[in-house]
Amino acid sequence: MIVLEMGELYLLVKNNYDIILAVLLSGLVTSFLTKKLKKSSLDAIPGRLGLPLVGESFSFLSATNSTKGCYDFVRLRRQKYGKWFKTRLFGKVHVFVPSVVGAKAIFTNDFQLFNKGYIKSMADAVGKKSLLCVPVESHKRIRRLLSSPFSMDSMSKYVHKFDKLISERLKNLADQGKCFVVLDFNMKIAFDEMCDMLMSITDESLLNKLEKDCVAVSNAMLSFPVMIPGTAYYKGIKARENLMTFLEEMITSRRSSKERHEDFLQSMLDRDSFPDDEKLDDLEIMDNLLTFILAGQSTTAAAMMWAVKFLDENQDVQNKLREEQLSIRRNKPPGDILCLEDLNKMSYGLKVMKETLRMSNVLLWFPRVALDDCKIQDFEIKKGWHVDIDATHIHYDPELYKDPLQFNPSRFDESHKPYSYIPFGSGPRTCLGMNMAKVMMLVFLYRLTSGYTWTVEDQDLSLEKKSHIPRLKSGVPITLTALKDDN
Ligand code: HEM
Numbered sequence: 001m002i003v004l005e006m007g008e009l010y011l012l013v014k015n016n017y018d019i020i021l022a023v024l025l026s027g028l029v030t031s032f033l034t035k036k037l038k039k040s041s042l043d044a045i046p047g048r049l050g051l052p053l054v055g056e057s058f059s060f061l062s063a064t065n066s067t068k069g070c071y072d073f074v075r076l077r078r079q080k081y082g083k084w085f086k087t088r089l090f091g092k093v094h095v096f097v098p099s100v101v102g103a104k105a106i107f108t109n110d111f112q113l114f115n116k117g118y119i120k121s122m123a124d125a126v127g128k129k130s131l132l133c134v135p136v137e138s139h140k141r142i143r144r145l146l147s148s149p150f151s152m153d154s155m156s157k158y159v160h161k162f163d164k165l166i167s168e169r170l171k172n173l174a175d176q177g178k179c180f181v182v183l184d185f186n187m188k189i190a191f192d193e194m195c196d197m198l199m200s201i202t203d204e205s206l207l208n209k210l211e212k213d214c215v216a217v218s219n220a221m222l223s224f225p226v227m228i229p230g231t232a233y234y235k236g237i238k239a240r241e242n243l244m245t246f247l248e249e250m251i252t253s254r255r256s257s258k259e260r261h262e263d264f265l266q267s268m269l270d271r272d273s274f275p276d277d278e279k280l281d282d283l284e285i286m287d288n289l290l291t292f293i294l295a296g297q298s299t300t301a302a303a304m305m306w307a308v309k310f311l312d313e314n315q316d317v318q319n320k321l322r323e324e325q326l327s328i329r330r331n332k333p334p335g336d337i338l339c340l341e342d343l344n345k346m347s348y349g350l351k352v353m354k355e356t357l358r359m360s361n362v363l364l365w366f367p368r369v370a371l372d373d374c375k376i377q378d379f380e381i382k383k384g385w386h387v388d389i390d391a392t393h394i395h396y397d398p399e400l401y402k403d404p405l406q407f408n409p410s411r412f413d414e415s416h417k418p419y420s421y422i423p424f425g426s427g428p429r430t431c432l433g434m435n436m437a438k439v440m441m442l443v444f445l446y447r448l449t450s451g452y453t454w455t456v457e458d459q460d461l462s463l464e465k466k467s468h469i470p471r472l473k474s475g476v477p478i479t480l481t482a483l484k485d486d487n
Protein backbone atom coordinates (compact mmCIF):
# COMPACT_ATOMS: atom_id res chain seq x y z
CA MET A 1 0.00 0.00 0.00
CA ILE A 2 1.34 3.48 -0.78
CA VAL A 3 1.54 5.64 2.35
CA LEU A 4 2.36 9.30 1.77
CA GLU A 5 4.12 11.45 4.35
CA MET A 6 2.68 14.94 5.00
CA GLY A 7 5.56 16.60 3.09
CA GLU A 8 5.07 14.32 0.06
CA LEU A 9 1.32 14.92 0.09
CA TYR A 10 1.93 18.71 0.14
CA LEU A 11 4.25 18.41 -2.89
CA LEU A 12 1.77 16.18 -4.76
CA VAL A 13 -1.07 18.65 -4.26
CA LYS A 14 1.13 21.61 -5.13
CA ASN A 15 2.45 20.04 -8.36
CA ASN A 16 -0.92 18.66 -9.52
CA TYR A 17 -3.11 21.48 -8.26
CA ASP A 18 -4.78 22.08 -11.65
CA ILE A 19 -5.57 18.36 -12.20
CA ILE A 20 -7.02 17.93 -8.72
CA LEU A 21 -9.15 21.05 -9.15
CA ALA A 22 -10.41 19.74 -12.49
CA VAL A 23 -11.30 16.36 -10.93
CA LEU A 24 -13.09 18.00 -8.01
CA LEU A 25 -14.98 20.36 -10.30
CA SER A 26 -16.03 17.60 -12.69
CA GLY A 27 -17.20 15.56 -9.66
CA LEU A 28 -19.32 18.46 -8.51
CA VAL A 29 -20.73 19.05 -11.99
CA THR A 30 -21.52 15.33 -12.43
CA SER A 31 -23.25 15.11 -9.07
CA PHE A 32 -25.23 18.31 -9.81
CA LEU A 33 -26.25 17.01 -13.26
CA THR A 34 -27.21 13.57 -11.89
CA LYS A 35 -29.45 15.21 -9.28
CA LYS A 36 -30.90 17.54 -11.88
CA LEU A 37 -31.58 14.70 -14.32
CA LYS A 38 -33.11 12.58 -11.56
CA LYS A 39 -35.30 15.51 -10.55
CA SER A 40 -36.38 16.21 -14.14
CA SER A 41 -37.40 12.57 -14.76
CA LEU A 42 -39.48 12.63 -11.56
CA ASP A 43 -41.03 15.85 -12.74
CA ALA A 44 -41.74 14.39 -16.19
CA ILE A 45 -45.45 14.23 -15.41
CA PRO A 46 -46.67 17.83 -15.49
CA GLY A 47 -49.09 19.22 -12.94
CA ARG A 48 -49.26 21.19 -9.75
CA LEU A 49 -48.78 19.58 -6.34
CA GLY A 50 -49.34 22.71 -4.23
CA LEU A 51 -48.86 22.61 -0.47
CA PRO A 52 -47.99 19.21 1.12
CA LEU A 53 -51.31 18.45 2.80
CA VAL A 54 -53.78 20.60 0.94
CA GLY A 55 -52.50 20.36 -2.64
CA GLU A 56 -55.43 20.98 -4.99
CA SER A 57 -58.05 19.45 -2.68
CA PHE A 58 -60.14 22.63 -2.55
CA SER A 59 -60.42 22.84 -6.35
CA PHE A 60 -61.40 19.15 -6.38
CA LEU A 61 -64.05 19.66 -3.69
CA SER A 62 -65.36 22.73 -5.48
CA ALA A 63 -65.79 20.72 -8.74
CA THR A 64 -67.49 17.90 -6.79
CA ASN A 65 -69.86 20.44 -5.23
CA SER A 66 -70.77 21.95 -8.60
CA THR A 67 -73.30 20.81 -11.18
CA LYS A 68 -70.44 20.05 -13.59
CA GLY A 69 -69.31 17.16 -11.36
CA CYS A 70 -65.88 16.10 -10.08
CA TYR A 71 -64.59 15.07 -13.52
CA ASP A 72 -64.50 18.78 -14.39
CA PHE A 73 -61.45 18.98 -12.12
CA VAL A 74 -59.70 16.39 -14.31
CA ARG A 75 -60.88 17.98 -17.57
CA LEU A 76 -59.54 21.44 -16.65
CA ARG A 77 -56.13 20.10 -15.65
CA ARG A 78 -55.85 18.09 -18.82
CA GLN A 79 -56.57 21.26 -20.83
CA LYS A 80 -53.69 22.93 -18.99
CA TYR A 81 -51.09 20.15 -18.75
CA GLY A 82 -51.93 17.60 -21.46
CA LYS A 83 -53.06 13.97 -21.25
CA TRP A 84 -50.83 12.98 -18.33
CA PHE A 85 -50.90 15.14 -15.27
CA LYS A 86 -50.38 14.86 -11.57
CA THR A 87 -51.98 16.64 -8.66
CA ARG A 88 -52.12 16.37 -4.90
CA LEU A 89 -55.43 15.52 -3.22
CA PHE A 90 -55.89 15.20 0.55
CA GLY A 91 -52.14 14.86 1.04
CA LYS A 92 -51.58 12.19 -1.65
CA VAL A 93 -49.99 12.60 -5.07
CA HIS A 94 -52.39 11.41 -7.81
CA VAL A 95 -51.45 10.65 -11.42
CA PHE A 96 -54.34 10.39 -13.87
CA VAL A 97 -53.49 7.60 -16.32
CA PRO A 98 -55.17 8.32 -19.68
CA SER A 99 -54.05 5.49 -21.98
CA VAL A 100 -54.79 1.85 -22.80
CA VAL A 101 -51.09 1.04 -22.34
CA GLY A 102 -51.19 2.61 -18.87
CA ALA A 103 -54.46 0.84 -18.00
CA LYS A 104 -52.99 -2.50 -19.08
CA ALA A 105 -49.81 -1.90 -17.04
CA ILE A 106 -51.87 -1.33 -13.89
CA PHE A 107 -54.59 -3.97 -14.38
CA THR A 108 -52.07 -6.71 -15.21
CA ASN A 109 -50.00 -5.85 -12.13
CA ASP A 110 -52.92 -5.44 -9.74
CA PHE A 111 -51.99 -6.75 -6.25
CA GLN A 112 -48.29 -7.08 -7.27
CA LEU A 113 -47.24 -3.52 -8.07
CA PHE A 114 -50.52 -1.76 -7.30
CA ASN A 115 -53.39 -2.16 -4.88
CA LYS A 116 -56.46 -0.29 -3.77
CA GLY A 117 -55.61 2.34 -1.16
CA TYR A 118 -56.84 1.84 2.40
CA ILE A 119 -59.69 4.19 3.30
CA LYS A 120 -60.65 3.85 6.96
CA SER A 121 -64.25 5.00 6.58
CA MET A 122 -64.77 2.56 3.70
CA ALA A 123 -63.27 -0.39 5.58
CA ASP A 124 -65.42 0.45 8.64
CA ALA A 125 -68.57 0.74 6.52
CA VAL A 126 -68.34 -2.32 4.26
CA GLY A 127 -66.36 -4.43 6.72
CA LYS A 128 -62.83 -5.83 6.83
CA LYS A 129 -63.84 -9.06 5.05
CA SER A 130 -65.33 -7.23 2.08
CA LEU A 131 -63.72 -7.89 -1.32
CA LEU A 132 -63.01 -4.17 -1.41
CA CYS A 133 -60.73 -4.36 1.65
CA VAL A 134 -59.23 -7.84 2.12
CA PRO A 135 -55.52 -8.50 1.35
CA VAL A 136 -54.54 -10.38 -1.79
CA GLU A 137 -54.46 -13.95 -0.33
CA SER A 138 -57.99 -13.69 1.10
CA HIS A 139 -59.20 -11.80 -1.98
CA LYS A 140 -58.34 -14.72 -4.27
CA ARG A 141 -60.14 -17.26 -2.10
CA ILE A 142 -63.20 -15.12 -1.28
CA ARG A 143 -63.62 -14.06 -4.90
CA ARG A 144 -63.38 -17.64 -6.15
CA LEU A 145 -66.08 -18.76 -3.72
CA LEU A 146 -68.35 -15.79 -4.43
CA SER A 147 -68.09 -15.97 -8.22
CA SER A 148 -70.21 -18.92 -9.26
CA PRO A 149 -73.63 -17.47 -8.28
CA PHE A 150 -72.79 -14.47 -10.48
CA SER A 151 -72.06 -16.47 -13.66
CA MET A 152 -74.39 -15.90 -16.62
CA ASP A 153 -75.74 -19.45 -16.22
CA SER A 154 -76.70 -18.83 -12.61
CA MET A 155 -78.26 -15.50 -13.58
CA SER A 156 -80.73 -17.33 -15.83
CA LYS A 157 -82.76 -18.25 -12.69
CA TYR A 158 -83.39 -14.59 -11.99
CA VAL A 159 -84.29 -13.24 -15.44
CA HIS A 160 -87.99 -14.05 -15.07
CA LYS A 161 -88.08 -12.60 -11.52
CA PHE A 162 -86.53 -9.33 -12.70
CA ASP A 163 -88.87 -9.26 -15.69
CA LYS A 164 -91.97 -9.71 -13.57
CA LEU A 165 -90.95 -6.99 -11.13
CA ILE A 166 -90.06 -4.43 -13.79
CA SER A 167 -93.04 -5.03 -16.05
CA GLU A 168 -95.52 -4.80 -13.15
CA ARG A 169 -94.03 -1.57 -11.81
CA LEU A 170 -93.83 0.09 -15.24
CA LYS A 171 -97.44 -0.91 -15.96
CA ASN A 172 -98.63 0.63 -12.68
CA LEU A 173 -96.91 3.89 -13.49
CA ALA A 174 -98.24 3.94 -17.05
CA ASP A 175 -101.78 3.18 -15.83
CA GLN A 176 -101.60 6.08 -13.38
CA GLY A 177 -100.29 8.32 -16.19
CA LYS A 178 -98.07 10.05 -13.63
CA CYS A 179 -94.64 11.51 -14.26
CA PHE A 180 -91.92 9.65 -12.33
CA VAL A 181 -88.17 10.03 -11.84
CA VAL A 182 -86.28 7.27 -13.67
CA LEU A 183 -83.31 7.37 -11.28
CA ASP A 184 -85.53 6.85 -8.20
CA PHE A 185 -87.46 4.10 -9.98
CA ASN A 186 -84.23 2.31 -10.88
CA MET A 187 -82.62 2.73 -7.45
CA LYS A 188 -85.63 0.92 -5.98
CA ILE A 189 -85.74 -1.70 -8.72
CA ALA A 190 -81.99 -2.43 -8.42
CA PHE A 191 -82.19 -2.67 -4.62
CA ASP A 192 -85.24 -4.93 -4.61
CA GLU A 193 -83.83 -7.17 -7.35
CA MET A 194 -80.53 -7.58 -5.53
CA CYS A 195 -82.19 -8.40 -2.20
CA ASP A 196 -84.34 -10.98 -3.96
CA MET A 197 -81.43 -12.56 -5.82
CA LEU A 198 -79.07 -12.49 -2.83
CA MET A 199 -81.44 -13.37 0.03
CA SER A 200 -84.99 -13.91 -1.34
CA ILE A 201 -86.25 -10.82 0.48
CA THR A 202 -89.43 -9.49 -1.12
CA ASP A 203 -91.38 -8.02 1.81
CA GLU A 204 -91.96 -4.35 0.98
CA SER A 205 -91.64 -2.87 4.48
CA LEU A 206 -88.50 -4.91 5.23
CA LEU A 207 -86.98 -3.81 1.91
CA ASN A 208 -87.67 -0.16 2.74
CA LYS A 209 -86.08 -0.49 6.18
CA LEU A 210 -82.99 -2.26 4.78
CA GLU A 211 -82.59 0.29 2.00
CA LYS A 212 -82.60 3.15 4.52
CA ASP A 213 -79.75 1.51 6.41
CA CYS A 214 -77.81 0.72 3.22
CA VAL A 215 -78.07 4.37 2.11
CA ALA A 216 -76.64 5.46 5.49
CA VAL A 217 -73.74 2.98 5.15
CA SER A 218 -73.10 4.15 1.59
CA ASN A 219 -72.97 7.80 2.74
CA ALA A 220 -70.40 6.86 5.40
CA MET A 221 -68.03 5.18 2.94
CA LEU A 222 -66.17 8.36 1.99
CA SER A 223 -66.91 10.41 5.12
CA PHE A 224 -64.60 11.73 7.82
CA PRO A 225 -64.22 8.83 10.30
CA VAL A 226 -65.16 10.35 13.68
CA MET A 227 -67.81 8.78 15.90
CA ILE A 228 -69.72 12.01 16.65
CA PRO A 229 -73.52 11.68 16.72
CA GLY A 230 -75.13 13.36 13.72
CA THR A 231 -72.20 12.84 11.33
CA ALA A 232 -72.51 10.69 8.20
CA TYR A 233 -69.87 8.33 9.60
CA TYR A 234 -71.72 7.85 12.91
CA LYS A 235 -75.04 7.22 11.16
CA GLY A 236 -73.39 4.77 8.76
CA ILE A 237 -71.70 2.76 11.50
CA LYS A 238 -74.98 2.52 13.46
CA ALA A 239 -76.81 1.46 10.29
CA ARG A 240 -74.12 -1.17 9.63
CA GLU A 241 -74.69 -2.57 13.13
CA ASN A 242 -78.43 -2.91 12.38
CA LEU A 243 -77.71 -4.64 9.08
CA MET A 244 -75.18 -7.03 10.59
CA THR A 245 -77.64 -8.02 13.35
CA PHE A 246 -80.31 -8.62 10.72
CA LEU A 247 -78.01 -10.73 8.52
CA GLU A 248 -76.72 -12.73 11.46
CA GLU A 249 -80.28 -13.59 12.55
CA MET A 250 -81.24 -14.53 9.00
CA ILE A 251 -78.25 -16.88 8.65
CA THR A 252 -79.06 -18.54 12.00
CA SER A 253 -82.71 -19.00 11.11
CA ARG A 254 -81.80 -20.39 7.65
CA ARG A 255 -79.49 -22.95 9.28
CA SER A 256 -82.16 -24.14 11.69
CA SER A 257 -84.85 -24.38 9.01
CA LYS A 258 -85.33 -27.15 6.45
CA GLU A 259 -86.69 -24.76 3.83
CA ARG A 260 -84.43 -24.22 0.78
CA HIS A 261 -84.19 -20.99 -1.17
CA GLU A 262 -83.08 -20.30 -4.72
CA ASP A 263 -80.66 -17.52 -3.87
CA PHE A 264 -77.05 -16.51 -3.38
CA LEU A 265 -77.13 -16.99 0.40
CA GLN A 266 -78.34 -20.58 -0.01
CA SER A 267 -75.38 -21.33 -2.28
CA MET A 268 -73.04 -20.06 0.45
CA LEU A 269 -74.76 -22.02 3.26
CA ASP A 270 -74.68 -25.19 1.13
CA ARG A 271 -70.91 -25.16 1.74
CA ASP A 272 -71.22 -25.35 5.55
CA SER A 273 -69.77 -28.86 5.68
CA PHE A 274 -66.90 -28.12 3.25
CA PRO A 275 -63.26 -27.73 4.36
CA ASP A 276 -62.29 -24.26 5.58
CA ASP A 277 -60.68 -23.08 2.34
CA GLU A 278 -63.77 -24.12 0.36
CA LYS A 279 -66.28 -22.06 2.31
CA LEU A 280 -66.76 -18.54 3.62
CA ASP A 281 -67.16 -17.77 7.31
CA ASP A 282 -70.27 -15.86 8.42
CA LEU A 283 -68.56 -12.48 8.55
CA GLU A 284 -67.18 -12.97 5.04
CA ILE A 285 -70.70 -13.77 3.82
CA MET A 286 -72.27 -10.80 5.62
CA ASP A 287 -69.64 -8.19 4.66
CA ASN A 288 -69.85 -9.26 1.04
CA LEU A 289 -73.65 -9.30 0.92
CA LEU A 290 -73.49 -5.67 2.02
CA THR A 291 -70.69 -4.97 -0.50
CA PHE A 292 -72.76 -6.30 -3.40
CA ILE A 293 -75.68 -4.06 -2.57
CA LEU A 294 -73.50 -0.98 -2.15
CA ALA A 295 -71.41 -1.70 -5.27
CA GLY A 296 -74.38 -2.69 -7.41
CA GLN A 297 -77.33 -0.46 -6.62
CA SER A 298 -76.30 3.09 -7.53
CA THR A 299 -74.01 2.04 -10.42
CA THR A 300 -76.71 0.00 -12.19
CA ALA A 301 -79.45 2.55 -11.44
CA ALA A 302 -77.32 5.43 -12.81
CA ALA A 303 -76.49 3.44 -15.96
CA MET A 304 -80.21 2.74 -16.58
CA MET A 305 -81.01 6.43 -16.07
CA TRP A 306 -78.40 7.40 -18.70
CA ALA A 307 -79.78 4.80 -21.11
CA VAL A 308 -83.22 6.46 -20.95
CA LYS A 309 -81.65 9.89 -21.49
CA PHE A 310 -79.47 8.79 -24.44
CA LEU A 311 -82.35 6.92 -26.10
CA ASP A 312 -84.53 10.02 -25.76
CA GLU A 313 -81.87 12.15 -27.46
CA ASN A 314 -81.36 9.57 -30.22
CA GLN A 315 -84.76 8.57 -31.53
CA ASP A 316 -83.30 6.60 -34.46
CA VAL A 317 -81.45 4.36 -31.98
CA GLN A 318 -84.60 4.04 -29.88
CA ASN A 319 -86.62 2.97 -32.94
CA LYS A 320 -84.01 0.41 -34.00
CA LEU A 321 -83.89 -1.01 -30.48
CA ARG A 322 -87.69 -1.22 -30.37
CA GLU A 323 -87.73 -3.06 -33.69
CA GLU A 324 -85.40 -5.75 -32.32
CA GLN A 325 -87.39 -6.10 -29.12
CA LEU A 326 -90.76 -6.30 -30.86
CA SER A 327 -89.46 -9.03 -33.14
CA ILE A 328 -88.46 -11.01 -30.04
CA ARG A 329 -91.87 -10.35 -28.47
CA ARG A 330 -93.77 -11.43 -31.59
CA ASN A 331 -92.06 -14.82 -31.40
CA LYS A 332 -93.23 -15.45 -27.84
CA PRO A 333 -96.69 -16.48 -26.61
CA PRO A 334 -98.68 -13.36 -25.51
CA GLY A 335 -97.89 -12.33 -21.91
CA ASP A 336 -94.87 -14.63 -21.77
CA ILE A 337 -92.01 -13.54 -19.54
CA LEU A 338 -88.39 -13.22 -20.58
CA CYS A 339 -85.73 -15.92 -20.27
CA LEU A 340 -81.96 -15.91 -20.74
CA GLU A 341 -82.27 -17.11 -24.38
CA ASP A 342 -84.35 -14.01 -25.18
CA LEU A 343 -81.62 -11.78 -23.73
CA ASN A 344 -79.05 -13.59 -25.88
CA LYS A 345 -81.05 -12.59 -28.96
CA MET A 346 -80.82 -8.88 -28.08
CA SER A 347 -77.69 -8.14 -30.08
CA TYR A 348 -78.58 -4.50 -30.72
CA GLY A 349 -79.84 -4.13 -27.12
CA LEU A 350 -76.43 -5.31 -25.91
CA LYS A 351 -74.72 -2.67 -28.05
CA VAL A 352 -77.06 0.02 -26.69
CA MET A 353 -76.09 -1.08 -23.20
CA LYS A 354 -72.37 -1.05 -24.05
CA GLU A 355 -72.58 2.40 -25.61
CA THR A 356 -74.49 3.67 -22.56
CA LEU A 357 -71.72 2.43 -20.28
CA ARG A 358 -69.01 3.88 -22.56
CA MET A 359 -70.59 7.33 -22.46
CA SER A 360 -71.93 7.46 -18.93
CA ASN A 361 -68.82 6.26 -17.07
CA VAL A 362 -70.65 5.63 -13.82
CA LEU A 363 -67.25 4.87 -12.30
CA LEU A 364 -65.15 7.72 -13.69
CA TRP A 365 -61.72 6.34 -12.81
CA PHE A 366 -60.34 3.36 -10.88
CA PRO A 367 -57.90 4.29 -8.11
CA ARG A 368 -54.79 2.29 -7.15
CA VAL A 369 -51.68 2.97 -5.05
CA ALA A 370 -48.17 2.11 -6.29
CA LEU A 371 -46.59 -0.41 -3.90
CA ASP A 372 -43.08 0.39 -5.18
CA ASP A 373 -41.22 2.81 -7.43
CA CYS A 374 -42.07 1.88 -11.01
CA LYS A 375 -42.57 3.16 -14.54
CA ILE A 376 -45.82 3.38 -16.48
CA GLN A 377 -45.05 3.98 -20.15
CA ASP A 378 -42.13 6.39 -19.82
CA PHE A 379 -43.34 8.04 -16.67
CA GLU A 380 -41.73 7.45 -13.34
CA ILE A 381 -44.14 6.64 -10.51
CA LYS A 382 -43.00 6.78 -6.89
CA LYS A 383 -43.98 4.28 -4.22
CA GLY A 384 -47.10 5.56 -2.45
CA TRP A 385 -48.39 7.64 -5.35
CA HIS A 386 -51.98 7.12 -6.39
CA VAL A 387 -52.49 6.14 -10.01
CA ASP A 388 -56.04 6.59 -11.28
CA ILE A 389 -56.97 4.63 -14.42
CA ASP A 390 -58.97 7.27 -16.23
CA ALA A 391 -61.67 5.16 -17.89
CA THR A 392 -63.61 8.29 -18.85
CA HIS A 393 -60.72 9.70 -20.87
CA ILE A 394 -60.09 6.34 -22.55
CA HIS A 395 -63.79 5.98 -23.46
CA TYR A 396 -63.82 9.46 -25.01
CA ASP A 397 -60.47 9.21 -26.81
CA PRO A 398 -61.11 10.08 -30.51
CA GLU A 399 -58.22 7.82 -31.51
CA LEU A 400 -60.11 4.87 -30.02
CA TYR A 401 -63.70 5.94 -30.70
CA LYS A 402 -64.60 7.95 -33.81
CA ASP A 403 -66.93 10.88 -32.91
CA PRO A 404 -66.77 9.92 -29.24
CA LEU A 405 -69.56 12.33 -28.23
CA GLN A 406 -71.99 10.61 -30.59
CA PHE A 407 -74.25 7.94 -29.02
CA ASN A 408 -73.71 5.26 -31.63
CA PRO A 409 -74.29 1.65 -30.49
CA SER A 410 -73.33 0.34 -33.96
CA ARG A 411 -69.71 1.25 -33.26
CA PHE A 412 -69.69 -2.05 -31.31
CA ASP A 413 -70.26 -3.96 -34.58
CA GLU A 414 -66.48 -3.95 -34.66
CA SER A 415 -64.29 -5.25 -31.90
CA HIS A 416 -62.15 -2.84 -29.95
CA LYS A 417 -58.53 -2.65 -28.89
CA PRO A 418 -57.79 -4.48 -25.59
CA TYR A 419 -58.25 -2.21 -22.53
CA SER A 420 -60.05 0.45 -24.61
CA TYR A 421 -63.47 -0.59 -23.22
CA ILE A 422 -63.31 -0.93 -19.45
CA PRO A 423 -66.61 0.09 -17.78
CA PHE A 424 -66.36 -3.00 -15.55
CA GLY A 425 -62.59 -2.71 -15.02
CA SER A 426 -60.26 -5.59 -15.83
CA GLY A 427 -57.88 -8.05 -14.16
CA PRO A 428 -58.34 -9.66 -10.75
CA ARG A 429 -60.72 -6.93 -9.61
CA THR A 430 -63.06 -6.98 -12.63
CA CYS A 431 -66.62 -6.20 -11.52
CA LEU A 432 -68.06 -9.30 -9.91
CA GLY A 433 -71.65 -8.19 -10.57
CA MET A 434 -71.11 -7.53 -14.28
CA ASN A 435 -73.52 -10.23 -15.46
CA MET A 436 -76.14 -9.20 -12.97
CA ALA A 437 -75.86 -5.56 -14.10
CA LYS A 438 -76.17 -6.64 -17.76
CA VAL A 439 -79.26 -8.73 -17.05
CA MET A 440 -80.95 -5.95 -15.04
CA MET A 441 -80.22 -3.39 -17.76
CA LEU A 442 -81.33 -5.56 -20.68
CA VAL A 443 -84.59 -6.54 -18.99
CA PHE A 444 -85.32 -2.92 -18.06
CA LEU A 445 -84.59 -1.67 -21.60
CA TYR A 446 -86.73 -4.42 -23.09
CA ARG A 447 -89.77 -3.70 -20.92
CA LEU A 448 -89.46 0.07 -21.29
CA THR A 449 -88.84 0.31 -25.03
CA SER A 450 -90.99 -2.57 -26.27
CA GLY A 451 -93.93 -1.47 -24.12
CA TYR A 452 -93.84 2.33 -24.13
CA THR A 453 -92.71 5.59 -25.60
CA TRP A 454 -91.78 8.29 -23.12
CA THR A 455 -91.47 12.04 -22.77
CA VAL A 456 -88.62 13.50 -20.72
CA GLU A 457 -90.16 16.29 -18.65
CA ASP A 458 -86.93 18.07 -17.66
CA GLN A 459 -84.07 18.51 -20.14
CA ASP A 460 -81.66 20.12 -17.66
CA LEU A 461 -78.16 18.63 -18.06
CA SER A 462 -76.80 19.73 -14.65
CA LEU A 463 -75.22 16.93 -12.67
CA GLU A 464 -76.14 16.05 -9.11
CA LYS A 465 -73.80 17.80 -6.66
CA LYS A 466 -71.50 15.92 -4.26
CA SER A 467 -71.96 12.62 -6.06
CA HIS A 468 -68.96 10.50 -7.05
CA ILE A 469 -71.20 8.76 -9.62
CA PRO A 470 -72.25 11.09 -12.47
CA ARG A 471 -76.04 11.37 -12.39
CA LEU A 472 -78.37 14.04 -13.70
CA LYS A 473 -79.68 16.31 -10.94
CA SER A 474 -83.21 15.88 -12.29
CA GLY A 475 -82.89 12.07 -12.21
CA VAL A 476 -84.72 12.21 -15.60
CA PRO A 477 -88.45 12.57 -14.93
CA ILE A 478 -90.56 10.88 -17.62
CA THR A 479 -94.16 10.14 -18.50
CA LEU A 480 -94.97 6.85 -20.23
CA THR A 481 -97.37 6.20 -23.09
CA ALA A 482 -98.20 2.54 -23.68
CA LEU A 483 -97.63 1.26 -27.23
CA LYS A 484 -100.62 -0.30 -28.95
CA ASP A 485 -100.65 -4.10 -28.68
CA ASP A 486 -100.71 -4.66 -32.45
CA ASN A 487 -96.96 -3.82 -32.63
C1 HEM B 1 -73.60 -0.88 -14.47
C2 HEM B 1 -73.30 -1.36 -13.30
C3 HEM B 1 -71.92 -1.56 -12.77
C4 HEM B 1 -70.73 -1.00 -13.14
C5 HEM B 1 -70.49 0.02 -14.24
C6 HEM B 1 -69.70 -1.56 -12.28
C7 HEM B 1 -68.36 -1.26 -12.39
C8 HEM B 1 -67.37 -1.84 -11.61
C9 HEM B 1 -65.96 -1.60 -11.78
C10 HEM B 1 -65.35 -0.68 -12.82
C11 HEM B 1 -65.31 -2.33 -10.85
C12 HEM B 1 -63.80 -2.43 -10.66
C13 HEM B 1 -63.28 -1.22 -9.93
C14 HEM B 1 -61.79 -1.21 -9.81
O1 HEM B 1 -61.09 -1.88 -10.57
O2 HEM B 1 -61.33 -0.49 -8.93
C15 HEM B 1 -66.30 -3.01 -10.05
C16 HEM B 1 -66.02 -3.84 -8.99
C17 HEM B 1 -66.98 -4.51 -8.28
N1 HEM B 1 -68.34 -4.56 -8.56
FE1 HEM B 1 -69.28 -3.59 -10.04
N2 HEM B 1 -70.29 -2.43 -11.40
C18 HEM B 1 -71.63 -2.48 -11.67
C19 HEM B 1 -72.56 -3.27 -11.04
C20 HEM B 1 -72.30 -4.16 -10.03
C21 HEM B 1 -73.27 -5.05 -9.41
C22 HEM B 1 -74.73 -5.18 -9.82
C23 HEM B 1 -72.61 -5.69 -8.41
C24 HEM B 1 -73.10 -6.75 -7.44
C25 HEM B 1 -74.23 -7.31 -7.39
C26 HEM B 1 -71.24 -5.25 -8.41
C27 HEM B 1 -70.25 -5.71 -7.54
C28 HEM B 1 -68.93 -5.37 -7.63
C29 HEM B 1 -67.93 -5.87 -6.71
C30 HEM B 1 -68.17 -6.81 -5.52
C31 HEM B 1 -66.70 -5.32 -7.11
C32 HEM B 1 -65.34 -5.53 -6.45
C33 HEM B 1 -64.63 -6.70 -7.10
C34 HEM B 1 -63.27 -6.98 -6.51
O3 HEM B 1 -62.65 -6.07 -5.94
O4 HEM B 1 -62.84 -8.13 -6.62
N3 HEM B 1 -71.09 -4.33 -9.41
N4 HEM B 1 -67.56 -2.72 -10.56
